[in-house]
Structure formats: C-alpha cells, structure tokens
Amino acid sequence: MAENKFGQGSESQGIDIPILPLRNSVFFPGSIMPISVGRPKTLAMVKAVEESGEPIGIVAQKDGSIDDPGAEDLFAMGTTGRIVKALKAGEEGFHLVLQGIKRFRVLGLTQTTPYIRARVVEVQDITADPLKIEALVMNVKKTAREVVGLMPEIPSGAAQFVEGIDDPGHLADLIAANMDVSVEEKMEVLNLVEVSARLENVLELLHRKLEVLKLSNKIDSQVKGEMNKTQREYYLRQQLKAIKEELGESEGSEGDLDELEQKLKNANLPADAEKVSRKELRRLRQMPSSSSEYTVGRTYLEWFADLPWHKTTKDILDIQKAREHLETKHYGLEKVKKRIIEYLAVRKLKEDMKGPILCMVGPPGVGKTSLGHSIAETLGRKFHRISLGGVRDEAEIRGHRRTYVGALPGRIIQGLKKAGTKNPVFILDEIDKLSYDFRGDPASALLEVLDPEQNNTFSDHYLEVPFDLSKILFIATANQLDPVPPALKDRMEVIEIPGYTHEEKRHIAERHLLPRVLEQHGLTDQLFKLDGDALDSIIIDYTREAGVRNLERTITSVVRGVAVEVAEGRAEVTVVRKEDLTKYLGPEKFYNEMAQRTEVAGVATGLAWTAAGGDILFIEATKMPGKGGLTLTGQLGSVMKESAQAAQSYLRARAPEFGMPEGFWEKNDVHVHVPAGGIPKDGPSAGVTMITALTSLVTGIKVKSDFAMTGEITLRGNVLPVGGIKEKVLAALRAGVKEIILPERNKKDLHEVPAEVKERLTFHFVKRVDEVLDLALERPPERFPPKLSPPGAAPDAPPS
DSSP: OOOOOTTOSOTTSSEEEEEEEESSOOOOTTOEEEEEEOOHHHHHHHHHHHHHOOOEEEEEBSOTTOSSOOGGGBOSEEEEEEEEEEEEETTTEEEEEEEEEEEEEEEEEEEOSSSOEEEEEEEOOBOOOHHHHHHHHHHHHHHHHHHHHTOTTSOTHHHHHHHTOOOHHHHHHHHHHTSOOOHHHHHHHHHOOBHHHHHHHHHHHHHHHHHHHHHHHHHHHHHHHHHHHHHHHHHHHHHHHHHHHHHTOOOSHHHHHHHHHHHHHHTTOOHHHHHHHHHHHHHHHTSOTTSHHHHHHHHHHHHHHHSOSSOOOOOOOOHHHHHHHHHHHOSSOHHHHHHHHHHHHHHHHOTTOOOOEEEEEOOTTSSHHHHHHHHHHHHTOOEEEEEOTTOOOTHHHHOOOTTSTTOOOOHHHHHHHHHOSSSOEEEEETGGGOOOBTTBOHHHHHHHHTOTTTGGGEEOTTTOSEEOOTTOEEEEEESOSTTSOHHHHHTSEEEEOOOOOHHHHHHHIIIIIHHHHHHHTTOOTTTEEEOHHHHHHIIIIIOOOSSSHHHHHHHHHHHHHHHHHHHTTOOSOEEEOGGGHHHHHOSOSOOOOHHHHTTSTTEEEEEEEETTEEEEEEEEEEEEESSSOEEEESSBOHHHHHHHHHHHHHHHHTTGGGTOOTTHHHHEEEEEEOSOTTSOBOOSTTHHHHHHHHHHHHHOOOBOTTEEEOOEEOTTSBEEOOSOHHHHHHHHHHTTOOEEEEEGGGGGGGGGSOHHHHHHOEEEEESBHHHHHHHHBSSOOOOOOTTSOOTTOOTTOOOO
C-alpha cells in the first residue's frame, strides 16, 4: 500500500495535537499500552499534557534508532490516545499507560520544539460489505482460537475475550496489536481504513502464524522426544555413577569418554569408521572402567581418533627447486633423481595421481635410506621409516586381531599415526631381509599394501575398517632382489643403485662426509685438513667397498685422533698427509695381491657380484696323482660347481687339441678352490675363470696378472652374458685390474659404467672360450689339429 507522508493535505483542516514518537512498535485504537519514556522532547510533551489534559497522537518511527525524529522519520498514520497513568521513573523518566482512541492522518508538523506538535485529521472506518465482513469476522475468530490453543503462554481467557468483541474494526486492531510481526506489517493494518481489507490482512497474518506454530510444535515434539530419551539416559547414568561411587569404582571415566567422543568427532571419520566407533563408544559407556575390556575398547577408539583420516600435507611442486635440493644432498644417483623429478612433473599436471611404489636396490652404504629422507624434504612431506629386516610375522604388517592380549595395529598404521598425515613418504627398509614362519608370511601381507589397485581400501586386522594408503609414496630398499618374492617384485618399480666410483667417493667425502664429521667432533677446517693423497689412500688402501659407510668411519677415526691433539692444547692447523695415516689408522688393510696370486700357473682372477657390490675372486687349481676326481672347495653353490664340471668336461673333450698327455684326466685328481672359504659363493659367471685356471694348470702357462674376467660357458665353448657388469667393473678398478674380459653380449651394459672408469680400463669382448684363453694366458696355448696326434702321444689317440 502506498505510504502517506507528512505535509499532504490542507493545513486548514484537522486539529493541532502533541505527538509522541513511538520506537519499534505501533499503537492501535482501543489498545492499552505501557511504555517508558526518557527523551527530552517526550518528557516536555508529557509535562505539557499533564497541565492541559488534551489528547495526544502516537505515531510510529520508521527507524527506532533515531533519537530526534523529524517529519521524514515518522509514518503518516497514527492513533489518538490519552495518558491513563504517568509514574515518575527516576529523575528524568516516566512510566506511561496509554489508551488508544481513533485513527488519524498527519497533515503536517506545526511545532518541533520543545516537543513535536502536528495538525491531524481523524479517519473513520469504512464498512462497505456487511456480509463479507461477517464471514471474515467468523474466520478471524476461529483462526485466533486455534492460534491461542497452540500458544500455552497466552492465557485461556484470551480466546473468550476475542469471542466477546463485536466491532469488526476493533477486532482486527486488537489482534494486530498483539501479534509478533514487524512494524511495517502492523503499519499496513493501521493504514487500512476499509474494515474488510483490514480483516483480510489480519487473517493472512493469523494463518501464517498458525502454520509457523504447527511446524514449531511438530519440531518441538520431536526434539522433546529426543530430549526425554536423553534426559532418561542422563538420569540413569547419574544413578549408575552414584552406584559406582558407592562400590568404589568411580574413576572419572565418563568425562574421559566425553573427551574421547569429541576427539572422534574432530577426527572427521569416514562413514564406516564412524559407525564402528559409535557402536564401540556405546559399549564402553555400559561397562565398568575397571573391566579389562574397557581398556581394550578405549585403546581401540583412541587409535581411531589419532589416525590422519583426511589430514594431508601440500606437495612442493617446484621442479627446479627439487632438482637443486636433490643435487645438494646427494652426489650421483642420477636414476633415482630422474624418477623423482618425473613424479613431481606428473603430480603437477594431475593432482589426484596415486603414489608410485619404488624399490631402490644397491649395496650397503650407497645412501638408499638417506635418499628417501631427502625425497620427503623435497616434496614437503612427512617421513617415516619402517625396518623390515628380520620381520617374520604377518601381524607386523597387518596388525593383530583385537581378541589377542596386547593387540596393536601393524607397522603401516602405526607409521601413519606417527607421521600425522595420510600422504607421507614411507621407507620400507631392507625388504629383501623379510622372513616367514608358522605365524605367516609378511611378504604376502605387503602385496596389498604395495598394490596401487588395492591399497586404497587396506584393512588392518586391528582396525577392521578400510584405510586409504594410495596417497603414500612407498620407497622400498634392498641389497639384492633375488630374495624378494616375484609377486612382490612385480608390484614395485625397481631402480638399481650401483656402487660409487673412486672419483664419486672422493667427491662425497669432500662435500658431505668430512664437513659432517668435523661438526660432530667440534672441529673446523681451521684446525683440520685432509690431504688429497691421504683421502685417496683411505679410499683405496683402507676401505675397499661399494658404498661410503666404512669410508665415513675411517675418516672419523682420523678426526678423533686429531681431536685428541687439539684437546691437549694444539692450536695450529693439522694437515693429515698420506704418510700420517699409519699413525691414526695403523697399517694398510688392502693391497694389490693380484700379481702375487697369479705368479704360478693354475690361478685366474674372476669378477663376482655380491650384495655389497662387486668383488674379485681368485680361482686356484692344482693337480695330484689320482683317479680323475674333481674336488671343489670354498663354500661353492650348486651352480658354481656345475660351472667347474662344465669347464673340466670341455677340456677333457679337447685334451688332444691342447697337447695333454693321454690319460691325464684318468691318472690325476684336480682340486679347484675359491679362497675366502668362509663366504658362500654361487652363480654361473665364474665359468670362464674356471676354464682359464684349469687350462693354465694343465698347460703350465700362467695367467696375466692384470687380467680379470667374467662370463658363463657352455659345453660347446660359447661364452654367455652375465649380470652385475657395472658393479664388477668397479670392483676390478678398485683391485688394480687393468684389462677385463667380458662376454660380447654384455657390451651394451657398459653404458652404465662412468666414463672416467672406462678410460682407465681396457675391455675385451669375446664369444668363444678360445678367445678367452688367447687373451688371458701369458702366451696362447699350443693347439694341434683335431685329426693329428700331438708329439709324444700314442698312435691311437682319439680325435677331439
């Protein structure tokens, strides 16, 4: 409805009366309203009216926050009234009781000080349609009764009072005055002078109120039912608490369980976990805290609350920064660095990718575990290491079922709790050292953990609810792959980490090991310096290894020796040179024994691969009168024994060609020994070394002292490829070898060997055993055509 404003109409009409501005309410004709006043203008108006006794006009303010309203701040429609009672309230206020009389329309203000006066015109009600008005009155009274019935705070006599009102206009005004609606909605009712329209408006307000009350009562009854149930539980719980106190069992468990319940809510559990935790929490509330089951159940729920169901760390996806970080922390290891950079690149392009499962294989001391820590730092993730060496119980991985005393989750779930996020970097250290017994096979339990298609619903036996492991970056480490079951190996991306070259070791020692050791021992480079030749001597003569672990220990021994001197008062810098090493480390531990070992016939130098990297081995053969027996010693495996038997068979078949006396193999026993008898050895790669040693024994021709070899042989004299070429080549260089014989088909494997190593060695690639013998022996053995008898042989010697 259009709003009437002050100033409309002729000022010659109407009467001039005092005006009382009313905040946040509307005053209707026929109403009784108590109010408190305290504004200066209102107080002045009250005092003037007390003296004159004239009626006043009550007009609602548009904005109740305005203290001194003007014409534009007041509505145009108001109600004349009189002050029934005025009581002094303090020094500056009054409590008034007002009674409404008639509607009026304000024509304009006639005075604003000391109080507001206005010229107003009385407005009469219009009753145009008596039948409609009668019907509306019936509906209004009926709806009003329903509303009063749904509002218990209203006295029951209110409905009877409404029924007793005969004036339709007064009925509408009275109901509107007592309804909890806005000032604007009440003003709409006050502005309506046509009685039927006013009743329709009030009826609409009553219907809306009725719907709200019905919905409110419905909600209230539901909540009340829940509250009654809660109150009943609370009452029973209080009784139970009092009983427990009488029995001396009260331990404050209720407060603890409430705290635990809050922790479970904060953990934001998945639906399955939340369902299980609620059920378990209800069970706990019903059992005494002294019960053993109570402790088990509480521990179970604490695991739920502490696990990072949704907590993650944000990955650092700056590829250049990651590359620089890896280069700073680790020297070499290019394959691993390349794979991590590739993962970061893909992760940057696809945010929801699953974590890769890597397996770094290499000898001890090459930095596999520390590299995992650096990867975590590079990605900005938490790091956790799980040592699998010697683990033989499946429950270590999957956890124990809660029926067992002292049951706990497996190491995977425990690691997630310690990490505090669901996307850490996990190092599964020494995965090749897993074992098994009657308690199960932990390697089989790892199949689910390391399968990207299954580990998003990994179920620990203790928790018995799925947990998502797909965001974890798993990095397994191993010294060798052979002990790892094929199914487990198939789930991992294998990255081989070979041993370090001499140059790499020197660089690592200068850049990483020496500064770290000096810091650990309270020294600086102002007090200690290690000469380059001394460092080379430590690498070659004191620590012959694939990694750098012994190198660090040896450098530490030297630093400790200097630390003693500094502690005793030495102030000047100590420069440790090669000739000083004996003082700190004792005599050299390794020396080149190849020339000494091969100075007699029947000894050849082979190359072997071990879990600790590559190594050299000497194969010694000797003969003695006998009946053609072959003795093999040195803790040789079955494959290595078969290589020796194949070498003997090849030479026996070609005995005449090599000028061997008739009956040599029948009249002599041969003993083949591989020194370091305390170390088990196996594999086919010693075949060429076996046949070279036996040929040297039979022919009496010595093997060249600076030669080493590797390769498998066949009965037809073919040389087959073998593995571990890079490790074997590095071992040969460490041992002082100058030339290496390799199978022709291993030529492609030399691309993994560092360029500085290849420059210091000479490689020979062979296809046949004959080529090996021509290269390795000091002079090629004399060969006789198969159909001709060698000098001194019997006329009927069989052909080769």
